[in-house]
Amino acid sequence: MKKILIIGIGAGDPKYLTVQAIEALNAADVFFVMDKGAAKDKLVALRKEICARFIKDHDYRIVEATSPERRRDEGLDYEAAVDELNRDKQRVFERLIEEELTDGQCGAFLVWGDPSLYDSTIRILDSILADGRLAFDFEVIPGISSVQALAAKHRVPLNFIGKPVSITTGRRLAEGGFPHDVDSAVVMLDAQNAYAQIAGEALDIYWGAYVGTPDEILMAGRLEDVKDEIVRVRGQAREANGWIMDTYLLRKRGVKD
Numbered sequence: 312m313k314k315i316l317i318i319g320i321g322a323g324d325p326k327y328l329t330v331q332a333i334e335a336l337n338a339a340d341v342f343f344v345m346d347k348g349a350a351k352d353k354l355v356a357l358r359k360e361i362c363a364r365f366i367k368d369h370d371y372r373i374v375e376a377t378s379p380e381r382r383r384d385e386g387l388d389y390e391a392a393v394d395e396l397n398r399d400k401q402r403v404f405e406r407l408i409e410e411e412l413t414d415g416q417c418g419a420f421l422v423w424g425d426p427s428l429y430d431s432t433i434r435i436l437d438s439i440l441a442d443g444r445l446a447f448d449f450e451v452i453p454g455i456s457s458v459q460a461l462a463a464k465h466r467v468p469l470n471f472i473g474k475p476v477s478i479t480t481g482r483r484l485a486e487g488g489f490p491h492d493v494d495s496a497v498v499m500l501d502a503q504n505a506y507a508q509i510a511g512e513a514l515d516i517y518w519g520a521y522v523g524t525p526d527e528i529l530m531a532g533r534l535e536d537v538k539d540e541i542v543r544v545r546g547q548a549r550e551a552n553g554w555i556m557d558t559y560l561l562r563k564r565g566v567k568d
């Protein structure tokens with residue numbers, strides 16, 4: 312039987328790797344590294360650095376594959392585009408598992424942050440198994456997500472005492488405003504500066520870009536005071552690096568904690 316490990320590698324700093332993740336790295340024969348073009352070179356390089364740094368006295372192979380990209384055509388429904396992307400990814404993953412692993416070997420996908428958060432690797436492997444054409448075991452190793460890394464860097468808890476916290480996307484924040492049923496919300500995948508468009512709420516923002524990497528930028532304050540500066544700094548960083556990944560926590564001001 313083939314075995315697949317989905318290993319959460321943390322969201323930037325190689326020191327975010329857990330002991331369990333390091334043991335898993337040392338158990339894998341083949342690493343599948345998904346390349347998303349020049350803008351993500353640094354992310355691919357970090358995965359290779361992690362293998363070189365943490366794998367001891369053990370032969371392994373790295374197989375690079377081009378990760379399909381989501382279609383962004385005008386008018387195309389977002390969820391339909393994500394479904395299509397996941398089907399395309401499924402075909403690539405199937406080919407890798409079928410052609411690059413022999414029976415009894417162990418393959419690993421190195422997933423940015425934690426595999427349970429805005430990542431489709433688990434979903435895709437489930438679909439491959441459900442289709443029944445391939446058989447393998449798989450295991451998930453958790454990682455430090457960008458949410459945990461952000462909260463640690465700002466030295467802030469995500470939730471108020473005994474209260475819930477919502478994890479959402481920039482798209483949803485832009486469509487629906489700050490969620491009605493929580494006092495704290497973490498926003499990921501925001502390509503449109505949705506925080507700068509929220510009106511009517513007294514909020515604090517804890518923002519971080521490239522958290523845990525040498526390019527890290529952190530900013531925090533009253534949303535109305537700092538939002539324009541975040542938009543400016545974010546735009547500049549995106550321009551300089553060619554891409555950006557940023558996450559932020561929004562908390563209602565004045566909630567008793």
Ligand SMILES: C[S@@+](CC[C@H](N)C(=O)[O-])C[C@H]1O[C@@H](n2cnc3c(N)ncnc32)[C@H](O)[C@@H]1O
Binds near residue numbers: 423499501522557
């Ligand atoms: C596809 S999701 C993957 C999330 C990942 N599985 C995790 O656990 O953090 C990508 C989003 O995660 C956030 N992100 C990932 N790494 C980050 C980092 N180092 N700094 C800030 N945000 C990050 C950004 O919101 C980005 O748009």
